Amino acid sequence: MDAASRGLKTALIEKKDFAYGTSSRSTKLIHGGLRYLKQLEFGLVKEVGSERAVVHKLAPHLVIPEKMLLPLYEKRGLGSTLTSIGLKLYDWLAGVKPEDQRKMLSRKQTLKQEPLLNPADIKGGAIYAEYRTDDARLTLEIVKTAYQYGAVTANYCEVMDFIYEDGKISGVHAVDHVTGKSVEVQATAIVNAAGPWVDLLREKDHSKKGKHLHLTKGVHVVVPREKLPVAQSIYFDVGDGRMIFAIPRGRITYIGTTDTNYAGNLDEVMVANEDAAYLLRAVNQTFCNLNLTLADIESSWAGLRPLIHEEGKGASELSRKDEIFESPSGLVSIAGGKLTGYRKMAERVVDLVTKKYFHSRKLKPVTTDSIFLASSDFKNYDEVKKYIQDVGEQLKPHFLENEATYLVSNFGKQTDHIISYLTLFKGGTHTLRLRKAELKFCLENEMVIMPEDFFIRRTGMLYFDYPRLAEAVEAWEEIINDTNPGAGIDYELAGLKQLIYRATHF
Secondary structure: OHHHHOOOOOEEEOOOOOOOOHHHOOOOEEOOOHHHHOOOOHHHHHHHHHHHHHHHHHOOOOOEEEEEEEEEEOOOOOOHHHHHHHHHHHHHHHOOOHHHOOEEEOHHHHHHHOOOEOOOOEEEEEEEEEEEOOHHHHHHHHHHHHHHOOOEEEOOEEEEEEEEEOOEEEEEEEEEOOOOOEEEEEOOOOEEOOHHHHHHHHHHOOOOOOOOEEEEEEEEEEEEOOOOOOOOEEEEEOOOOOEEEEEEEOOEEEEEOOOEEOOOOOOOOOOOHHHHHHHHHHHHHHEOOOOOOHHHOOEEEEEEEEEEOOOOOOHHHOOOOOEEEEOOOOOEEEEOOOHHHHHHHHHHHHHHHHHHHOOOOOOOOOOOOOOOHHHOOOOOHHHHHHHHHHHHHHHHHHOOHHHHHHHHHHHHHHHHHHHHHHHHOOOOOHHHHHHHHHHHHHHHHOOOOOHHHHHHHHOOHHHHOHHHHHHHHHHHHHHHOOOOOOOOOOOOOHHHHHHHHHHHOO
16 A cells, blocks of 8 residues: 555555455554563554554544553562553653543552452552554455555465566566466565565575564454453453453453464464463453353454564564565565554555665655545544444434444445445345345455455454354355356355354364
8 A cells, every 4th residue: 555655556466365364363453562661662662652543543443442451460560650650651652642641540440440350469550542453354444445546456366486587586476366377477576575474485585594483373262241241451461471451342352362482384373272271261360250161262363473583582572573674686575563563564665665676766755644544534433433323323224223333343434335235135134134235345345255255354253243144154155156156266155164163162
């Protein structure tokens, strides 16, 4: 999006779906990295902290203000004085507005704020500001916005090898998995932004030398809200020195995350029994009378952090700062970083590329801090709430007003298009017709190819909306029934059913 909006002819190819990797498997927070203060990463905290407000402005329906409770304990963590100083520094570095700056709480206030907390060792707490998001939808809206600026985008198109001229990289050989055809893409500059797969592409380029990736796995589990009825998002210390989130979202609460070294299959990152048990044990110790078990888990996901290896450091100690590598052939690779800092990471890469290859061209300045995503023109979150009310009124004649928040949170003002499709479908329940309208919109506008593209990355149903999943599967079967699938693509639901099983069984 940065490159295309500056006037460069730009293409993006992904070997699977957009956001298939780390970008759909995070804690789904646009957060400033409070814990990186412990690592003295002041520059990182300042950058991503200040970026939160920018991203919220660009898509206020997707990046939602969230107050976070941080309990303080007698026998672990930083203590109230250091926490107060740290949060004040955090607010200052991030440029947090006065009304959202940290508020320190007494023991009594903390337990009133979250009655579910185990009172043992609690000595106080703090409230501070973060933002919640849907990472996959945010990624997708960035891709769609890039397309509006002229970028060519293709999912399920895999780089098989690089093309060279006089030892310099000049293009890629790729396979379009939808048609089965081989394609050749020529380019002046090639950027490898493949997350956990960055080093695999560096190996294809014979340039994996010096610094390399250190992959760590992060796991999240989802339980029904009634099983973990926290009053608000909470970020708490556990006995091994890590910190864990418990975040309510509609009818569920999700818990994360782990941070363990990973050396397995990059395409098959699984939630193991011990990962889930670790998270549940931490929650059971922190809150009263829960006794959560593996049987309470409704869904789960696991992702990889593509961090930069640092000798002698453990998984949780590694810096989250991004780095750019340039190979002798000219391949530009970027790794590390945080979702919150995506815009500045892109700016650094495109600055480098333009300086190296396009310095003689007059390009437009960086404007990604003012390009609204998803054709959104919401001025603030209050306008989002007003639009949700308006959508509810539009849906009342269809007996679907309870779907307004879900639709707007996913699609913003594109919800109008989905509502306009409702009259195309006859028969079945009102909600089934809405699922068909939603699927039709995603098929026509969001490059849905595989079932999991829709059920995971376009809607989040597999993780967060089980009640909607059954009718959505029925909608998929009816709409796709007459579709002639492309070579190499399985439109059937066997793969989805396997994913559902993996997410729900341990």
